[in-house]
Amino acid sequence: MTLPVARTRDEALLYLDLTPCACGSVETPWESGVVGVAEQLAVAYAGTCADCGAGREYVFALPERETAPKGWPTFGGPEPSQLIDAGEWLWVADQWASSVPPDPEEGARALAMARAAVEEVLKFVPDGADRVPDQAFWADRGLRVYTAEPGRFRVERLLLVKDAYRDA
Ligand SMILES: [Zn+2]
Numbered sequence: 196m197t198l199p200v201a202r203t204r205d206e207a208l209l210y211l212d213l214t215p216c217a218c219g220s221v222e223t224p225w226e227s228g229v230v231g232v233a234e235q236l237a238v239a240y241a242g243t244c245a246d247c248g249a250g251r252e253y254v255f256a257l258p259e260r261e262t263a264p265k266g267w268p269t270f271g272g273p274e275p276s277q278l279i280d281a282g283e284w285l286w287v288a289d290q291w292a293s294s295v296p297p298d299p300e301e302g303a304r305a306l307a308m309a310r311a312a313v314e315e316v317l318k319f320v321p322d323g324a325d326r327v328p329d330q331a332f333w334a335d336r337g338l339r340v341y342t343a344e345p346g347r348f349r350v351e352r353l354l355l356v357k358d359a360y361r362d363a
Contacts, residue, residue: 198237199278201255202271203262209270209287210278211240211253213336220246230254267304268311275318281327282337285347288312292360310360317353325350 201207208225215221222245230239232254241252255278262272270276276284291309295302319331327348332341341348 198232198235198254198256200258201238201278202258202274202276203264203269205264205268206270206276206278207238207240207253207255209268213279213283213287214253216244216247216249216251218244218247218249220244222246223251229257232256266307268308270311270315271318273318275331276315279315280334280337281316281319281331281348282340283334284312284315284337286336286340288316288356288360295363306360306363310357313353313357313360316348317350317357320350327353 201210204227207227211223211225212221216223223242224245225240225242227238227240230237236257237254238257239252239254241250243250258271258274260272262269275281279287288309291305291312295305316327319327321328327350332338346352
């Protein structure tokens with residue numbers, strides 16, 4: 196069994212937010228701990244769904260090299276995500292950028308999140324390529340975002356969006 200790598204805690208928690216319980220709820224207070232799986236160290240997130248009471252558990256591999264958190268959010272190093280696909284990252288960016296709270300501090304956090312999510316989309320682009328490759332999309336939600344407007348995944352456009360969130 197190959198476990199997907201969660202590069203950082205921020206990434207694991209975002210993935211869990213994007214992954215509802217069978218009842219549809221994402222309200223689960225998570226506890227995490229390091230576990231051994233097939234002689235490999237991994238991180239387990241476990242909790243009880245606040246809405247239906249189901250026990251939930253997700254296990255992620257630790258990254259080969261740890262990424263030191265540099266402010267919030269830190270989703271990972273330069274390597275692309277194994278948990279969240281390129282379309283989902285852009286979906287996350289859209290969510291945060293479309294509901295920026297009026298409070299300056301909270302607003303800055305929302306834009307930091309949106310900008311970091313766009314940076315994650317760009318990590319899927321191989322050197323010299325001008326768009327996100329097809330294999331960067333594997334989740335239903337991500338594929339929907341991609342097919343709705345593939346042009347949004349051109350590097351040129353992603354960089355413009357990222358700058359716009361920085362300057363906002
Ligand atoms: Zn539930």
